[in-house]
Amino acid sequence: TQLLEQSPQFLSIQEGENLTVYCNSSSVFSSLQWYRQEPGEGPVLLVTVVTGGEVKKLKRLTFQFGDARKDSSLHITAAQTGDTGLYLCPLGTALIFGKGTTLSVSS
Amino acid sequence: DTAVSQTPKYLVTQMGNDKSIKCEQNLGHDTMYWYKQDSKKFLKIMFSYNNKELIINETVPNRFSPKSPDKAHLNLHINSLELGDSAVYFCASSQHGATDTQYFGPGTRLTVL
Numbered sequence: 054t055q056l057l058e059q060s061p062q063f064l065s066i067q068e069g070e071n072l073t074v075y076c077n078s079s080s081v082f083s084s085l086q087w088y089r090q091e092p093g094e095g096p097v098l099l100v101t102v103v104t105g106g107e108v109k110k111l112k113r114l115t116f117q118f119g120d121a122r123k124d125s126s127l128h129i130t131a132a133q134t135g136d137t138g139l140y141l142c143p144l145g146t147a148l149i150f151g152k153g154t155t156l157s158v159s160s
Numbered sequence: 161d162t163a164v165s166q167t168p169k170y171l172v173t174q175m176g177n178d179k180s181i182k183c184e185q186n187l188g189h190d191t192m193y194w195y196k197q198d199s200k201k202f203l204k205i206m207f208s209y210n211n212k213e214l215i216i217n218e219t220v221p222n223r224f225s226p227k228s229p230d231k232a233h234l235n236l237h238i239n240s241l242e243l244g245d246s247a248v249y250f251c252a253s254s255q256h257g258a259t260d261t262q263y264f265g266p267g268t269r270l271t272v273l
Contacts, residue, residue: 084259095164095250095264096203139201145259148193148216150203 056080057144057151065157070132074154076142077124083145085118085125090139090153132158163187166251166265173241174273180237181268183251191215191257192234194226195250197267203250208258209234238270246272 056079066072076085084103088096100109102118102125109116113136115128129136141153164185173179185192193216194206208216212228223239234251248267254260 086259086261088262093267095252095267096262097264098261101261141203148205148208148258150195150205152200152202155201 057142057149059140059142059151059154061154062152063155063157065159066132068131068133068158068160070158071128071130072132072156073126073128074140074156075124075126078144079123080144081122082118082125083122085122085142085145087116087125087127088141088143088150090141092138096139096141096150129156132156134158134160164251164253164263164265166249166268168268169266170269170271172271172273175241175243177241178237178239179241179270180235181249181251181270182233182235183265184233185251185253185263186232187253187255187263188232189253189255189263190231191254191260192228192231193252193254193262194234194236195252195264197248197250199247207234207236210257241270241272243272246270 058077086101087099090096105120105122107118113130117126139153143150191210193208197203207226209228225237228234250267251265252262254262
């Protein structure tokens with residue numbers, strides 16, 4: 054059975070704070086994607102990481118892929134209210150999305 | 161232009177009724193999906209079609225029947241609706257397979273009374 058865990062499940066912070074969310078799997082990811090789902094909309098792809106140890110930056114968002122390709126982290130610097138949403142990292146070919154991390158950023 | 165569209169956006173109906181949700185993608189993708197997202201935000205795959213052929217059918221009651229008339233459309237028909245079917249249903253598409261970027265529709269919020 055393939056397991057996917059994201060933590061924390063809920064995170065509520067103030068604008069300007071930094072945060073990190075995590076994605077862990079019992080399986081090796083061939084590639085790992087992070088999606089963000091804003092309230093009332095469908096998920097949208099943020100980034101795909103492919104190589105173990107890879108780091109990608111998207112403005113204030115930094116994505117890191119674990120060396121063993123079984124985990125990943127997303128770090129947000131100086132969070133803004135527009136970062137509010139559900140962050141998901143699906144387990145690729147199995148299409149397992151899980152519950153994600155619900156982030157709420159308040160002003 | 162909308163890449164993946166779903167209709168209707170909202171659907172309120174009584175238990176026991178039959179209803180359909182339509183999905184269309186204009187991206188030229190080979191693969192389309194239906195997901196169910198429950199009240200706890202758990203997003204679960206229901207079906208996946210590749211070039212009109214069913215390739216994934218998760219443990220879903222047979223009251224749910226997907227139909228793909230062509231590569232650009234994947235509709236979901238639900239018979240004998242139950243209270244537990246209340247959820248947001250998302251259609252998505254990807255170029256080839258599951259590891260490609262998935263493009264999601266706006267969702268259909270189904271409420272069964």
